[in-house]
Amino acid sequence: xxxxxSPPHFSPVEDAENIKAACQGWGTNENAIIxxxxxxxxxxxxxxxxxxxxxxxxxxxxQLKSELSGNFERAxxxxxxxxxxxxxxxxxxALQKPIPDYKVLxxxxxxxxxxxMLAARRAYRCxxxxxxxxxxxxRTIGDIRRLLVAMVSAYKYDGxxxxxxxxxxxxxxxxxxxxxxxxxxEETIRVxxxxxxxxxxAIFNRYKDIYGTSITKDLLNHPTNEYLSALRAAIRCxxxxxxxxxxxxxxxxxxxxxxxDALNRVIVTRAEKDLTNITGLYFKRNNVSLDQAIAKExxxxxxxxxxxxxxxxxxx
Amino acid sequence: xxxxxSPPHFSPVEDAENIKAACQGWGTNENAIIxxxxxxxxxxxxxxxxxxxxxxxxxxxxQLKSELSGNFERAxxxxxxxxxxxxxxxxxxALQKPIPDYKVLxxxxxxxxxxxMLAARRAYRCxxxxxxxxxxxxRTIGDIRRLLVAMVSAYKYDGxxxxxxxxxxxxxxxxxxxxxxxxxxEETIRVxxxxxxxxxxAIFNRYKDIYGTSITKDLLNHPTNEYLSALRAAIRCxxxxxxxxxxxxxxxxxxxxxxxDALNRVIVTRAEKDLTNITGLYFKRNNVSLDQAIAKExxxxxxxxxxxxxxxxxxx
Numbered sequence: 001x002x003x004x005x006s007p008p009h010f011s012p013v014e015d016a017e018n019i020k021a022a023c024q025g026w027g028t029n030e031n032a033i034i035x036x037x038x039x040x041x042x043x044x045x046x047x048x049x050x051x052x053x054x055x056x057x058x059x060x061x062x063q064l065k066s067e068l069s070g071n072f073e074r075a076x077x078x079x080x081x082x083x084x085x086x087x088x089x090x091x092x093x094a095l096q097k098p099i100p101d102y103k104v105l106x107x108x109x110x111x112x113x114x115x116x117m118l119a120a121r122r123a124y125r126c127x128x129x130x131x132x133x134x135x136x137x138x139r140t141i142g143d144i145r146r147l148l149v150a151m152v153s154a155y156k157y158d159g160x161x162x163x164x165x166x167x168x169x170x171x172x173x174x175x176x177x178x179x180x181x182x183x184x185x186e187e188t189i190r191v192x193x194x195x196x197x198x199x200x201x202a203i204f205n206r207y208k209d210i211y212g213t214s215i216t217k218d219l220l221n222h223p224t225n226e227y228l229s230a231l232r233a234a235i236r237c238x239x240x241x242x243x244x245x246x247x248x249x250x251x252x253x254x255x256x257x258x259x260x261d262a263l264n265r266v267i268v269t270r271a272e273k274d275l276t277n278i279t280g281l282y283f284k285r286n287n288v289s290l291d292q293a294i295a296k297e298x299x300x301x302x303x304x305x306x307x308x309x310x311x312x313x314x315x316x
Numbered sequence: 317x318x319x320x321x322s323p324p325h326f327s328p329v330e331d332a333e334n335i336k337a338a339c340q341g342w343g344t345n346e347n348a349i350i351x352x353x354x355x356x357x358x359x360x361x362x363x364x365x366x367x368x369x370x371x372x373x374x375x376x377x378x379q380l381k382s383e384l385s386g387n388f389e390r391a392x393x394x395x396x397x398x399x400x401x402x403x404x405x406x407x408x409x410a411l412q413k414p415i416p417d418y419k420v421l422x423x424x425x426x427x428x429x430x431x432x433m434l435a436a437r438r439a440y441r442c443x444x445x446x447x448x449x450x451x452x453x454x455r456t457i458g459d460i461r462r463l464l465v466a467m468v469s470a471y472k473y474d475g476x477x478x479x480x481x482x483x484x485x486x487x488x489x490x491x492x493x494x495x496x497x498x499x500x501x502e503e504t505i506r507v508x509x510x511x512x513x514x515x516x517x518a519i520f521n522r523y524k525d526i527y528g529t530s531i532t533k534d535l536l537n538h539p540t541n542e543y544l545s546a547l548r549a550a551i552r553c554x555x556x557x558x559x560x561x562x563x564x565x566x567x568x569x570x571x572x573x574x575x576x577d578a579l580n581r582v583i584v585t586r587a588e589k590d591l592t593n594i595t596g597l598y599f600k601r602n603n604v605s606l607d608q609a610i611a612k613e614x615x616x617x618x619x620x621x622x623x624x625x626x627x628x629x630x631x632x
Binding site: 114118121122125129130131132133134137138141145146149150153154155156157159161186190193194195 | 477510
């Protein structure tokens with residue numbers, strides 16, 4: 001369930017005009033911007049951006065970038081972007097880091113539907129004149145490259161049909177490779193990157209039934225490297241998205257100085273999907289609500305905006 | 317340029333009715349079917365199939381399958397299928413063989429536009445409840461798997477922009493790997509499967525400029541294996557599609573007993589695209605026209621149908 005609250009009736013033209021007014025004159029009226037954009041759903045934001053372009057011949061994103069700054073600017077721009085463009089941007093930023101942020105790429109590849117992933121790849125190609133897998137493959141090497149390139153390039157079957165026999169035999173393949181009985185992880189990468197989410201869940205369940213421990217626990221017993229940690233992240237995303245996101249949020253808040261990139265990414269990409277479930281689990285695990293934790297760790301307009309996406313604050 | 321000749325005006329309903337009439341009664345009127353379907357373009361065939369479905373509540377493909385047989389049936393069904401379904405079927409048939417027909421998969425991956433390849437993958441998933449890369453990865457192993465899975469999963473940039481510096485450095489990478497100076501072909505596979513066609517052409521040109529021989533010639537000096545021969549096929553597809561297809565046609569005709577699968581595939585998939593150029597080159601290389609060669613090697617309705625796709629015969 002979504003956390004954001006949006007009005008049933010709204011006027012994209014009025015919203016665009018109110019945002020423009022908030023940007024004009026001396027100083028910017030950030031409160032007005034938050035109470036509008038923080039309370040509009042995907043479809044509404046799309047219409048506002050279109051209206052803004054038509055009235056002022058300027059991209060709303062450019063306007064916001066020039067008026068705002070810091071984490072607030074980054075969060076609200078992510079929020080206004082169309083999801084495929086947003087995913088393309090997140091993937092590109094992850095790739096631009098001195099050591100690519102593999103977990104962001106894993107998260108995007110695992111959490112998007114096959115069609116959404118195609119849309120993100122299309123947006124990436126359009127924005128950067130390269131394909132996502134092209135940039136990824138040229139920035140990585142070895143097992144981590146094999147895993148990630150295969151994962152972002154997949155267009156998986158996403159129906160309900162599963163094959164129990166296959167789940168059993170492939171659980172054994174994963175077990176052998178993870179326990180180091182094989183020379184490489186070729187088959188693990190094949191299974192992870194090509195089997196459907198439903199089939200993978202069946203494989204992970206069979207794994208636990210047969211061997212008594214979960215695959216993620218078995219992976220924890222390894223000396224870690226970037227490939228194994230990406231693999232583990234992928235398995236956690238597929239097994240239980242809610243738990244995965246709750247953990248990312250906790251890590252982003254509990255780190256020294258707060259990891260705002262991770263915080264923005266999860267709040268912005270999940271606020272219209274399953275953030276209610278994630279905040280529920282967050283509370284259970286941490287004995288403090290996500291809203292309180294965010295209020296404590298952040299400040300100013302940035303705080304007000306994140307809380308708006310969590311369903312707080314007044315809407316205009 | 318296309319070889320097929322189609323009428324500027326036609327009635328899908330009349331065509332559907334005439335095909336039905338040709339299928340009814342004692343024996344089938346194959347000539348009528350050829351003079352209709354052999355002379356209708358993609359859009360027209362689509363409308364005929366729709367009209368047929370609406371009038372007779374039956375898929376035209378099923379009707380044709382039950383009335384016709386052998387190579388003629390296979391060729392005409394391929395022809396009536398929508399291109400994405402057709403590619404999915406060709407890929408699936410190639411994968412079903414005891415040893416998968418790697419060259420068909422290479423050909424599809426290299427010769428389709430990125431969007432057409434996505435459409436084929438979508439059709440595959442819809443028809444077989446698995447993704448194409450999933451079936452491919454589970455039927456292959458090692459380098460051939462790495463190359464083919466990466467190639468069919470790619471969604472390449474297909475713009476005009478190229479990077480000359482990168483072309484030079486990647487030509488050197490290919491040269492090193494192909495001449496055996498590297499332990500594996502990881503980088504060759506990365507370059508082939510992620511760089512755009514324009515960029516790859518630039519790389520192959522720089523290769524020849526720097527090293528004096530073409531990359532395909534250097535590959536010929538290797539003891540061959542299935543991976544190297546698939547790699548060479550991919551490079552030939554990208555370098556010069558017309559020459560590649562002319563060679564496939566020659567091989568299909570010159571082999572003992574004719575390779576009808578290859579013949580059908582090339583004629584059917586290129587008749588509305590570049591078959592005129594291919595037949596032109598075929599004549600230059602073989603001193604016999606493709607039409608004459610096909611007329612000599614095939615017979616009956618099958619021959620009449622292939623010749624219709626080459627622009628002969630009367631249209632109804």
